[in-house]
Amino acid sequence: MKTVTLKIDESVNDHFIWLLKHFSSNEIKILEQSDYISDDDYLRSIEGMEQSIQTARNEPITKGLTLDDLNW
Numbered sequence: 001m002k003t004v005t006l007k008i009d010e011s012v013n014d015h016f017i018w019l020l021k022h023f024s025s026n027e028i029k030i031l032e033q034s035d036y037i038s039d040d041d042y043l044r045s046i047e048g049m050e051q052s053i054q055t056a057r058n059e060p061i062t063k064g065l066t067l068d069d070l071n072w
Contacts, residue, residue, distance in 0.1 A: 007036050 008016050036037055043049050 003031070 017030075017033075020030060039043070043053075
């Protein structure tokens with residue numbers, strides 16, 4: 001089974017959901033429905049995230065790691 005994430009315009013949302021509901025639950029399952037939120041808005045919605053990013057920006061570059069140091 002495949003999972004697809006879509007951003008659907010409000011003007012066609014009802015039609016799209018109507019179409020999906022015409023398939024059996026063995027063929028298609030609606031796993032989640034939510035309003036679109038940009039990555040920036042999402043990160044800003046997490047308590048303390050903005051301050052954490054600001055704090056990290058102010059750290060000296062010498063405290064950072066190179067890609068080689070990450071051991072990925």
